[in-house]
Amino acid sequence: MNRIPVLEIFGPTIQGEGMVVGQKTIFVRTAGCDYSCSWCDSAFTWDGSAKDDIRQMTAGEIWSELKSLGGDNFSFVTISGGNPALLKNLDSLIDLLKENQINIGIETQGSKWQDWFLKIDELTISPKPPSSKMETKFDILDSIFINLDENQFKNNVSLKVVIFDEADLEYAKMIHKRYEGIPFYLQVGNDDITNANNQELIQKLLNKYEWLVNRVVEDSQLNNVKVLPQLHALLWGNKRGV
Numbered sequence: 024m025n026r027i028p029v030l031e032i033f034g035p036t037i038q039g040e041g042m043v044v045g046q047k048t049i050f051v052r053t054a055g056c057d058y059s060c061s062w063c064d065s066a067f068t069w070d071g072s073a074k075d076d077i078r079q080m081t082a083g084e085i086w087s088e089l090k091s092l093g094g095d096n097f098s099f100v101t102i103s104g105g106n107p108a109l110l111k112n113l114d115s116l117i118d119l120l121k122e123n124q125i126n127i128g129i130e131t132q133g134s135k136w137q138d139w140f141l142k143i144d145e146l147t148i149s150p151k152p153p154s155s156k157m158e159t160k161f162d163i164l165d166s167i168f169i170n171l172d173e174n175q176f177k178n179n180v181s182l183k184v185v186i187f188d189e190a191d192l193e194y195a196k197m198i199h200k201r202y203e204g205i206p207f208y209l210q211v212g213n214d215d216i217t218n219a220n221n222q223e224l225i226q227k228l229l230n231k232y233e234w235l236v237n238r239v240v241e242d243s244q245l246n247n248v249k250v251l252p253q254l255h256a257l258l259w260g261n262k263r264g265v
């Protein structure tokens with residue numbers, strides 16, 4: 024049986040992050056991650072706390088749920104997680120979405136390659152900086168960009184690094200230099216992922232955004248980059264499923 028572990032399907036909403044920011048989309052969030060980032064805002068996908076909510080779904084069942092949620096009001100699906108790149112059989116869903124003229128975005132950290140990456144319209148690779156406490160496997164990250172290159176990947180790929188502190192900025196500069204020419208995004212880190220007071224959280228995130236913009240504008244190694252907040256956090260705070 025070809026089943027995909029799904030934790031949530033939500034939307035239509037807007038893509039709040041990175042190169043497709045503002046795009047109307049539905050999200051499919053898969054369960055399971057090979058990382059355990061210290062500040063993960065979706066830790067329920069891998070820490071066991073939502074294990075009873077995981078549904079083993081076929082591509083057809085996922086498509087039915089997308090249609091019942093979105094009707095004719097969507098043409099873009101973003102697959103995030105957890106790490107969707109752990110799932111070789113995700114290509115069943117990708118093929119079905121393509122048959123239905125849906126554009127596809129993927130969020131992954133660059134710790135694993137899948138051949139179906141080549142079918143993705145908007146591929147976001149988000150290597151993890153030191154504050155995450157994760158170790159980047161550069162042999163794998165290098166091979167992902169080599170594979171895309173060797174297959175004349177014609178769709179959009181970008182790098183997105185979440186920034187919490189100066190050490191993360193140094194890491195981001197190193198990544199930007201190593202993968203020169205790949206569109207590069209810096210994203211504000213949310214270090215208050217349980218705060219339910221939206222006004223307080225939003226003010227904090229805006230202050231962090233201003234700090235990050237100021238650090239980037241004064242740095243000659245960060246000229247051709249884009250700096251973004253998590254737009255969904257500014258709209259809806261830490262709420263899940265938006």
Ligand SMILES: C[S@@+](CC[C@H](N)C(=O)[O-])C[C@H]1O[C@@H](n2cnc3c(N)ncnc32)[C@H](O)[C@@H]1O
Binds near residue numbers: 185
């Ligand atoms: C939850 S992850 C799932 C996809 C994949 N595992 C990854 O990390 O790219 C989606 C995006 O949210 C970002 N993210 C997670 N926690 C965050 C936080 N506390 N603040 C800002 N961005 C965060 C990740 O870096 C990633 O770019």
Ligand SMILES: Nc1nc2[nH]cc(C(=O)O)c2c(=O)[nH]1
Binds near residue numbers: 038039050255265
């Ligand atoms: N609106 C919205 N945009 C997002 N972009 C990336 C998300 C994620 O958790 O992967 C996300 C999310 O959870 N919601």
Ligand code: SF4
Binds near residue numbers: 056065104106132
């Ligand atoms: S790689 Fe992504 S989903 Fe996995 S722990 Fe890190 S931020 Fe969370």
Ligand SMILES: [Mg+2]
Binds near residue numbers: 064065
């Ligand atoms: Mg998120």
